[in-house]
Amino acid sequence: KQEVTQIPAALSVPEGENLVLNCSFTDSAIYNLQWFRQDPGKGLTSLLLIQSSQREQTSGRLNASLDKSSGRSTLYIAASQPGDSATYLCAANTGNQFYFGTGTSLTVIP
């Protein structure tokens, strides 16, 4: 069974700092990996989707990488802002379902 782990569980950084969130998965047989953002009590907003054949995807200040062979993905956030404060979740798609990590709670301090 696929297991997805996210480290760290919580992160607090000053505004303007660049940061990296980590996601690891145990089964490399995935079709793609998706990064989401969740604000408290809300649904999930898709940030980036990386196909298994891709190495990285970029959207604005966000860059996600994928290394299937090592079972790792990272989400890089450049020049962090207070509005980036949220929980970030990664999800690995095995075909039958997406397996979610438990998330990294990010706080950006003004």
Place this chain on the structure above:
Amino acid sequence: EAGVTQSPTHLIKTRGQQATLRCSPISGHTSVYWYQQALGLGLQFLLWYDEGEERNRGNFPPRFSGRQFPNYSSELNVNALELEDSALYLCASSPGHYRKGYTFGSGTRLTVV
């Protein structure tokens, strides 16, 4: 383009009652997924429907059930509600699985008292 729509936003039920949650996918999306997110816990996969058929089911008891209608909207039913069913229930849709990502709705907050 309208996103994934879930209703109701909030639902309060008494233990032992039944709850019905609804989800309308993005136009053109044929797959609907249901997840449970209990307070402080991660997202737990409940059900996947595609083209009207149940394709996969998570590790939940049979009192969690659902269906997908011809217009691809979906309904999640929870019978014999228990206090621990209190959670945020999230619905996601996809144009077809494997290479497509999810788009989530805003969720239904179910509270069992």
